[in-house]
Amino acid sequence: MNLIFLGAPGAGKGTQAEIVCEKLGIPAISTGNMLREAVKQGTAAGLAAKEYMDRGDLVPDEAVIGILKERIAQDDAKNGFILDGFPRTVAQAEALEEMGINIDRVIEIRVPDKKIIERMSGRRVCENCGSSYHIVYNPPKEEGVCDKCSGKLVQRVDDKPETVLSRLETYREKTEPLKDYYCKKRKLISVEGQEEVSDTAKLTMAAVNAKL
Numbered sequence: 663m664n665l666i667f668l669g670a671p672g673a674g675k676g677t678q679a680e681i682v683c684e685k686l687g688i689p690a691i692s693t694g695n696m697l698r699e700a701v702k703q704g705t706a707a708g709l710a711a712k713e714y715m716d717r718g719d720l721v722p723d724e725a726v727i728g729i730l731k732e733r734i735a736q737d738d739a740k741n742g743f744i745l746d747g748f749p750r751t752v753a754q755a756e757a758l759e760e761m762g763i764n765i766d767r768v769i770e771i772r773v774p775d776k777k778i779i780e781r782m783s784g785r786r787v788c789e790n791c792g793s794s795y796h797i798v799y800n801p802p803k804e805e806g807v808c809d810k811c812s813g814k815l816v817q818r819v820d821d822k823p824e825t826v827l828s829r830l831e832t833y834r835e836k837t838e839p840l841k842d843y844y845c846k847k848r849k850l851i852s853v854e855g856q857e858e859v860s861d862t863a864k865l866t867m868a869a870v871n872a873k874l
Contacts, residue, residue, distance in 0.1 A: 669771035773855035
């Protein structure tokens, strides 16, 4: 089964993608990781993308989809995959289709903006080892200090409320049309994100297995 996971930053789509991957035995493919891996391996598409990345430019859709085709041709993706972070626009979704990459269904994880801002602004990351915490949901034993290495915990710029709000606005602008696109194709299923990861996971698996 070939799936796309949609969701605003902080909605938990990455976590849900990992859970579904484990249950179905298929890989989660993150665009950023995929690009870095293709460059590292020196594939033709990876070398083409590297030129843009070295200049600090966005990698064009055609190059990204070329790398995606290389990635999903690998053995671990023969029974399906989950795309996390791609497509982000209708143009990218159309390009996927034109290149013959069939998507079975699109799962949207929905969480209210207020809850996302609360979740993300409470995140703290260790400056030293990168471990992640949350002041409400996953606090460290000692405030401001990493449990693992005693490093200092900081709030990333990306997690500050004003930055989160800006990212949410960008997501709505770019992704709402994408939801309409897949809705018209009868491939979109929305899941309401719950307080507990396991509760969201049950709803997500039900959506994956639902008949369209």
